[in-house]
Amino acid sequence: MNGFVLGGVSSGVGKTVATLSIIQALEDAGHEVQPAKAGPDFIDPSHHEAIAGRPSRTLDLWLCGADGLRRNYRRGEGDVCVVEGVMGLYDGDGSSTAMVAEALDLPVVLVVDAKAGMESVAATALGFREYADTIGRDIEVAGVVAQRAHGGRHEQGIRDALPDDLAYFGRIPPNDDLEIPDRHLGLEMGGEAALPRAALREAAESLEAERLAAVASEPPTPESPAPSAASAEPVDATIAVASDAAFCFRYPATLERFRERAEIVTFSPVAGDPVPDADAVYLPGGYPELHTAELESAGTLAELGNLAADGFPVLGECGGLMAMSQSLTTAAGERHEMAGILPADVTMHDRYQALDHVELEAVEGTLTADAGETIRGHEFHYSSADVDGDARFAFETVRGDGIDGDHDGLTEYDSLGTYVHVHVESGAFDRFLERVEG
Structure with missing residues (x-):
């Protein structure tokens, strides 16, 4: 092409x-x-x-x-x-x-x-x-x-x-x-x-x-296969992907990889859909701050919080991290309860808090990386997260701001929330699929 x-x-x-x-x-x-x-x-x-x-x-x-x-x-x-x-x-x-x-x-x-x-x-x-x-x-x-x-x-x-x-x-x-x-x-x-x-x-x-x-001209062919090609066999897993006006930031390649290797179902937390029968949930980024009242009252996030406390894996990126937190306060000062999975309270601001390409190094094994591995991504958000003193971080930031300037990837139970969006070429989503295989 x-x-x-x-x-x-x-x-x-x-x-x-x-x-x-x-x-x-x-x-x-x-x-x-x-x-x-x-x-x-x-x-x-x-x-x-x-x-x-x-x-x-x-x-x-x-x-x-x-x-x-x-x-x-x-x-x-x-x-x-x-x-x-x-x-x-x-x-x-x-x-x-x-x-x-x-x-x-x-x-x-x-x-x-x-x-x-x-x-x-x-x-x-x-x-x-x-x-x-x-x-x-x-x-x-x-x-x-x-x-x-x-x-x-x-x-x-x-x-x-x-x-x-x-x-x-x-x-x-x-x-x-x-x-x-x-x-x-x-x-x-x-x-x-x-x-x-x-x-x-x-x-x-x-x-x-x-x-x-x-x-128009045609690009050269790739010199090497995808890093995940050797482990791209199907996995016995179903991934539930949040998909609505609050959770709409995901790369096409991510959903393509999910479909290549696993089963995928979608649901809407804004509409109050029950959490589907699945092996894990992926909460993409988006605009949860524009739908705080619906998310608080619909009940889906509360259900997700209960499931996560029992060891059900939840992976959230940016807006997903915000929804996984204890609370989300809008720029107008209105506080709303979220899923309560992660020990953090999130606040929206009038100016962006981070915008950069990011590199993270895993300090412990987590849903998307083994200890010592690095992944690259991107951050752009208007919110900040005030984390509890005993919060555990999965990543140190080699480049970028992350959650507190030095760390990203809040982890609790078997769940992970990060401000960073990653692409399937990072290998992170393949590791996620392999971690949650039923």
């Missing part, structure tokens, strides 16, 4: 809107599009899926490694892969958009804000292309998409200013309907605020779909 990377000149330049418009343009031209995200984000991929109709692949060099990137890319479907970048093209030391493009050997289409520029769009693109050589990055900046550009003289001026070896792939016209509402953690989810198809189709008409498809 051929693909290209959409890199921005900065955060906030409109990469997501450009990505969705390009997906629409390619599909209108008869292509099967596989969306992807060059970064650990869950929100942008939800918008990709709302338009493309298939899950967006997570392509993060820190989380997956170079071969993991290529393996995850190849799990996609379609004939053209559109990879939305993260932040500005060169921003980020763990996994920048440029690093992902280089690892996959994919060309970069640069998204440039043309609202107040014309020749300057060409100058910006030329600078971004030349900077790759300056820092020794082996990437190709193939051309530009002009965000918020008008037609007529404005568009023609951009075209004329570009050198011959920088292609013009079209523009995204200014349109108030092409605005996605945001909140803490980023944009609203795709299922809540999908862009209108009519507005996307209007933008798609200003894009050169076949020229974009023609510039």
Whole structure:
């Protein structure tokens, strides 16, 4: 499957809107599009899926490694892969958009804000292309998409200013309907605020779909099999996965691995579903802070707390950790009881408390790692956890903030809650499946 990377000149330049418009343009031209995200984000991929109709692949060099990137890319479907970048093209030391493009050997289409520029769009693109050589990055900046550009003289001026070896792939016209509402953690989810198809189709008409498809190339094959390949036999286990508006941050590859090796059932704590008959529960991240009253009153978390106290394994990531705690206090100061599995009280804040790629070292064997093993992940949360004095941590933080700056992975009974999201390429979910096998 051929693909290209959409890199921005900065955060906030409109990469997501450009990505969705390009997906629409390619599909209108008869292509099967596989969306992807060059970064650990869950929100942008939800918008990709709302338009493309298939899950967006997570392509993060820190989380997956170079071969993991290529393996995850190849799990996609379609004939053209559109990879939305993260932040500005060169921003980020763990996994920048440029690093992902280089690892996959994919060309970069640069998204440039043309609202107040014309020749300057060409100058910006030329600078971004030349900077790759300056820092020794082996990437190709193939051309530009002009965000918020008008037609007529404005568009023609951009075209004329570009050198011959920088292609013009079209523009995204200014349109108030092409605005996605945001909140803490980023944009609203795709299922809540999908862009209108009519507005996307209007933008798609200003894009050169076949020229974009023609510039796409195919990444190299992975050099090695997945680390878990040797132990990827099915396990005798059923995993119950929380899935609703409070627990919606999970990578497609995680659920794919669960289905490859075990049975999977889903349930909604917000709706008050009983905990399914299973061997373990996975609580992904999401927005439990927006559903505290429902979670407190529904009864599912209380049931889960009783089960965990009897040794039933529960694995929670970020929002899952928050739901496993004793209480969750909103930014407005409203305190709500949670599952009571972990000895911690969680409080929401107006500013984010951690944002980084993370590396953890296990100080003892736990659901996702053996003692001494390291796993890589990502943290981004607006909450903090006040832990009891006798709390036990499974991990020391080699990089990142974790729960208290030095540790992550609160463990109690046979359960584990962490602020860190990990990808299946880390091997953590394979170890989880093998730990809970019936």
